[in-house]
Amino acid sequence: MRQARAVSLTIVLAGVVLLLGARVGGQTATGDPAVLALMQQINQVLATSSLNVAVEQIEFFTIGQGRPSNRILAQEFRWVANDPRRLADGENITYLVDKSDGTTLSGLTNAQTEAAIDRAMNTWQAANPLKKVTLVKRADSGADPDIFDSFFGFGGFGNPFLADIVNAGWLPRAFFEAVGGPGGGRGILAFSVTFIFVDGNGNPTDINGDNRLDSALNEVYYNDTFGAPGDRVNNPWGINVALPGIDVETVALHENGHSLGIGHFGPPPAAVMNPVYAGIRHEPLAIDNAGMSTVWASWPK
Ligand SMILES: [Zn+2]
Secondary structure, three states, X not given: XXXXXXXXXXXXXXXXXXXXXXXEOOEEOEOOHHHHHHHHHHHHHHOOOOOOEEEEEEEEEEOOOOOOXXXXXXXXXXXXXXXXXXXXXXXXXXXXXXXXXXXXXXXXXXHHXXXXXXXXXXHHHHOHHHOOOOEEEEOOOOOOOOOHHHHHOOOOOOOOOOOOEEEEEEEOHHHHHHHHOOOHHHHEEEEXXXXXXXXXXXXXXXXXXOOXXXXXXXXXXXXXXXXXXXXXXXXXXXXOOOOOOEEHHHHHHHHHHHHOOOOOOOOOOOXXXXXXXXXXXXXXXXXXXXXXXXXXXXXXX
């Protein structure tokens, strides 16, 4: 979120209402029309940059009422081993935890939240489907490692290729209201946003011929409303806390499930990747691992 870098790309999205149908930009988009419109607006700005990336998916993890998955394209996306465009660490997948936003208004320290995120990543690493890929943690150098927040005025436009997956920390309620729309600020616990690569003409790429679009970067944002003074005080972020508290490791396991390539499903069955928070869940279930197996079966192709 850091503010250090000048932001020429920051655009004011608040208050913009575009009612789009199911067809956006000639492609079959699915999800909340207002969220899809924001994603398209961001992509119009990104198209003027030299990054050759586009927002493809936003998945909200909520408490209470669920929200639809938001996808611009119907085709699936995958990480590509050795992709030079994202400065890939060979066949490894890298992640980074942004220490600048790691504390919570509910009283957690950066050390506590970072350790919980690390536990979640270690859990995925230990799951059978991910044994063929190594998850490598990159140190937070202090440079701004994320970009999505900048489009809403909540941070600078950072370097998006410091790691494949960035756990971008805890941001204010207003950010989640801006991204998710009415009620988002108090209903969304966290979300994952996936960007794909596009070519110079803005067309999605598939450089390894696996019939999947090429993932470029993934950012995870956590909502600091929960347990903030005077706001959702009954649902504070905590470490290994049962409901009505919100367990950081459980949410991190879910969000980084998206980062590693799987979407929402169920319930039923119960799963880490259910779209609504249901209390502590520190281990993937069979259905989660089945999803991961599909995604990683052909790695490193
Ligand atoms: Zn989710």
